[in-house]
Amino acid sequence: MTPVAGTKQQEKVTYQDVADYFLALGNETGEPISNLKLQKLVYYAQAWHLANTSEPLFNANFQAWVHGPVIPELYHKLKTYGSAPIQSNAVLNEVKNRFDSNTLTFLEQVADVYMPRSAYELELMTHMEDPWILARVGLEPNQGSENTISEEIMARFYGAKIHSRTK
Numbered sequence: 467m468t469p470v471a472g473t474k475q476q477e478k479v480t481y482q483d484v485a486d487y488f489l490a491l492g493n494e495t496g497e498p499i500s501n502l503k504l505q506k507l508v509y510y511a512q513a514w515h516l517a518n519t520s521e522p523l524f525n526a527n528f529q530a531w532v533h534g535p536v537i538p539e540l541y542h543k544l545k546t547y548g549s550a551p552i553q554s555n556a557v558l559n560e561v562k563n564r565f566d567s568n569t570l571t572f573l574e575q576v577a578d579v580y581m582p583r584s585a586y587e588l589e590l591m592t593h594m595e596d597p598w599i600l601a602r603v604g605l606e607p608n609q610g611s612e613n614t615i616s617e618e619i620m621a622r623f624y625g626a627k628i629h630s631r632t633k
Contacts, residue, residue, distance in 0.1 A: 518572075
């Protein structure tokens with residue numbers, strides 16, 4: 467299934483709002499979410515939103531780190547958890563109020579597709595996809611990077627997946 471974004475651009479959504487949505491959903495369902503997994507969930511929300519609307523869901527750049535796409539600011543806020551599940555007080559019914567109905571439906575679709583997957587599985591998935599691969603051209607597998615993952619490439623790559631499924 468391909469998540470489908472609403473046609474109306476959500477006003478003033480931040481990466482933190484999206485992260486809080488996934489953390490609140492994890493609290494509600496009992497699904498532990500590590501920093502690694504959260505980064506990938508937020509990445510896929512941005513990627514599919516770009517693919518569907520040609521507009522970012524939020525303003526933040528992902529960098530092509532060794533373990534996949536990362537928003538450095540989000541990572542640094544949560545790095546004290548290491549690989550352990552993030553402890554969050556986010557409450558789903560409260561977090562949902564930050565989004566319009568189209569965006570909320572879109573985030574639910576992203577969650578349906580990606581939440582059941584492990585952090586490691588999500589990492590492997592991003593490592594097989596052009597946006598991360600192209601941002602790391604010329605780098606060794608374990609070499610650090612601050613290279614930005616292009617939103618244009620994200621939109622094109624995931625958009626092509628949508629078009630191939632609708633044919």
